[in-house]
Every structure is written in structure tokens, then in C-alpha cells.
Amino acid sequence: MIHSGNVRAPDEELAMHYAREFYGRRQESHRLWVVARDAITELDDPDLLNPPFDRSFKRPGGYLIKHKLEAAKARANAPAGTEGSE
Amino acid sequence: MNDFAHRLPDATREALAELLLAIADDEFVIGFWDSEWTGIAPMLEEDVATSSISQDEIGHARALYELLAELTGQDADEIAFGRRPEAYRHAALMNHPRTDWAFTVARRYLYETADAVRLEALARSSHEPLAQLAAKMRREERYHLMHLDTWLRRLAGSDAARERLAAALRMLWADALAVFSPVPDEELLVRGGELPEPMATLRSRWLEQVSPVLAGLGLPGPTSDDLTVAADDGRTRRTDAFRWLHGEFTMVAASERGATW
Numbered sequence: 324m325i326h327s328g329n330v331r332a333p334d335e336e337l338a339m340h341y342a343r344e345f346y347g348r349r350q351e352s353h354r355l356w357v358v359a360r361d362a363i364t365e366l367d368d369p370d371l372l373n374p375p376f377d378r379s380f381k382r383p384g385g386y387l388i389k390h391k392l393e394a395a396k397a398r399a400n401a402p403a404g405t406e407g408s409e
Numbered sequence: 410m411n412d413f414a415h416r417l418p419d420a421t422r423e424a425l426a427e428l429l430l431a432i433a434d435d436e437f438v439i440g441f442w443d444s445e446w447t448g449i450a451p452m453l454e455e456d457v458a459t460s461s462i463s464q465d466e467i468g469h470a471r472a473l474y475e476l477l478a479e480l481t482g483q484d485a486d487e488i489a490f491g492r493r494p495e496a497y498r499h500a501a502l503m504n505h506p507r508t509d510w511a512f513t514v515a516r517r518y519l520y521e522t523a524d525a526v527r528l529e530a531l532a533r534s535s536h537e538p539l540a541q542l543a544a545k546m547r548r549e550e551r552y553h554l555m556h557l558d559t560w561l562r563r564l565a566g567s568d569a570a571r572e573r574l575a576a577a578l579r580m581l582w583a584d585a586l587a588v589f590s591p592v593p594d595e596e597l598l599v600r601g602g603e604l605p606e607p608m609a610t611l612r613s614r615w616l617e618q619v620s621p622v623l624a625g626l627g628l629p630g631p632t633s634d635d636l637t638v639a640a641d642d643g644r645t646r647r648t649d650a651f652r653w654l655h656g657e658f659t660m661v662a663a664s665e666r667g668a669t670w
Contacts, residue, residue, distance in 0.1 A: 330454050331452065331453070331454060332454060333563075336559050337454075337559060337563075340458060340552075340555070340556050340559065341454040341455075341457070341458060343552070344454070344457050344458045344461050345454070345457060348461050
């Protein structure tokens with residue numbers, strides 16, 4: 324389920340029609356879910372979403388693997404029988 | 410001309426060409442009228458919806474003009490843009506200008522419901538390319554019908570809007586019935602199954618479906634005068650409003666005849 328965007332409509336029926344026009348008329352959708360704004364449970368607490376510590380390690384980009392990758396490639400290309408010689 | 414066209418007797422082919430032209434022009438002209446709402450529809454979302462539905466209709470017109478072009482050996486663009494206003498064959502319903510939103514909803518509701526009855530019949534046409542195209546169009550027209558049905562019920566729910574809808578319907582009924590004006594030599598098409606049922610039969614079916622819906626919303630059906638108005642010129646009468654629209658939609662094509670894009 325991906326959030327495609329918002330529409331403004333006076334009722335559910337027109338909201339569905341407009342969702343179809345905005346997010347389905349170019350055949351880019353297989354299914355659409357339309358939910359009224361007041362039926363959405365919102366989480367916007369910054370302590371829960373953006374805590375103050377460094378969280379870069381939670382993201383793939385937070386790891387520097389360049390050197391590890393180079394070492395792994397070197398090992399893979401090394402002649403047979405020389406693994407583990409470092 | 411393709412194989413299907415070759416198999417038809419000349420007179421039948423000519424009648425079929427008239428039928429295709431009538432339907433194509435209906436779709437083409439209503440598509441252009443309602444595209445006039447682009448930028449000024451009642452709200453942004455409806456602006457996109459109306460524009461998109463209008464584009465769909467022009468897409469249907471294009472497919473129909475191409476079918477006609479195959480049948481007669483003409484060029485589809487030339488049929489669409491190369492004729493004088495008097496040579497268009499849309500129903501008188503499409504002679505009226507865009508007017509206000511209630512008028513647009515009233516006209517579109519009448520047209521979409523009539524078109525649905527017509528397409529249901531054409532999907533059974535013995536002319537296989539037409540049957541296939543009608544079946545394809547029906548899948549897209551389903552949404553048009555849903556959308557217009559929603560708007561009709563919505564506007565009928567408030568006194569001021571219902572009064573405007575009713576006034577538009579009273580003005581439009583006689584011209585809406587022209588959607589089912591018989592095409593020239595229609596009996597040949599009914600005999601050959603290209604048009605599976607006479608227009609008069611389709612007209613009755615449409616009225617049976619639509620009248621109770623409108624009555625239930627407190628909206629007027631056709632008067633006895635509307636029903637007896639001569640249908641012979643229902644697809645040949647043209648108005649200044651249409652001549653203006655024709656000037657608009659042929660403007661670019663007329664600036665350089667035969668240009669390719």
C-alpha cells in the first residue's frame with residue numbers, strides 16, 4: 324500500500340471517482356484505497372519519529388562498506404589456496 | 410478498404426458509413442463542448458475528471474473515424490477536421506453550448522444513458538470491427554455513466570440546483586431524442602445485423618430506463634410534444650453555437666491543411 328496523494332471531495336463516491344482520475348487514469352494503478360481524512364490515525368510525535376541520537380546506522384547509507392568491498396573483491400580474485408593469508 | 414468492407418453490398422456499406430459518422434460526431438462534439446470546462450470546472454478535482462472524460466470521448470471518436478476511414482477509403486483526420494459545419498451528423502443534443510454546470514450535467518446524463526443503450530446493441534453488431542470497438546468503448550463508458558449518475562443525484566438533492574437541472578432537461582429533451590433519429594437506409598443495416606435493432610426500439614428502451622430515474626428525483630421526462638417532434642432532421646440541424654465550436658476545433662488543422670504532426 325503506497326500513499327499516492329490526496330483528493331478533496333464532498334463524499335466517498337466522488338472521492339473514489341477523483342482518486343481514479345488522479346491516480347488511475349494513466350493505467351498506473353491496479354487497486355485504490357480511499358480513506359477519509361478523519362479516519363486516519365496520525366503519528367507526529369518528534370520523540371518517536373526523529374529522536375536526537377545519530378541513527379545513521381539504521382540506514383543502508385549509514386555503513387561505509389567501500390573498503391570491505393574492495394578487500395572482498397581482492398580475496399575473490401586471489402589464486403586458489405591463498406585465502407586467509409592476510 | 411478492408412476485407413469486412415469488401416464483403417458488404419454498396420448500399421449497406423453507405424448506410425453503415427452514415428451510422429459510424431453519426432456516432433463518431435456525437436462523441437467528437439460532446440468531447441469538445443465539455444473540454445470547454447478545462448480550467449473553470451466547479452472544483453479542481455472535477456476539472457481533471459471532466460477534462461479526462463472529454464478526452465475519452467475524443468478518443469472514442471478517433472477510433473470510430475478510423476473505422477469509417479477503413480470502410481470508405483478516406484483519411485480519419487480529414488473526416489474529423491475537414492468538413493463544413495453542415496456536414497457534421499451529431500444529434501441536435503450536441504448543438505447547444507456548454508452553458509452552466511447543471512446544463513452540462515443534464516446533457517451528459519442524457520447522452521451517457523442513451524449512448525449506453527446504443528453501445529449495448531452495437532456490441533452485437535454483425536460488422537465485427539464495430540462489435541469489438543463497441544465492447545471496448547462500453548468498458549470506458551461505464552465510469553462516465555457512474556460519474557454523471559453521481560452528479561445528477563447530487564444536484565437533484567438541492568432545490569436551487571434541481572431547478573436548474575429541470576430547466577436544462579426541459580430544454581434538451583427533444584434534441585436528446587435525436588440521438589435515436591433513424592440513420593439513412595437504416596432498414597438495410599437492421600436486415601444485415603450491422604445495427605442489431607432499429608433506433609426506434611433503442612429509443613423506447615432508453616426512455617424506459619431513464620424516465621423512472623428522473624421522475625424519482627423530481628426531474629422532468631419528455632413531454633408529448635418532445636416525443637412527437639419530427640426526428641428527420643435531428644442529425645442535420647446545425648446552430649450558430651456549433652458553428653462557433655467548429656471554428657475552434659478546426660482552427661489548428663485549418664492553419665495548415667494536410668500537415669503531419
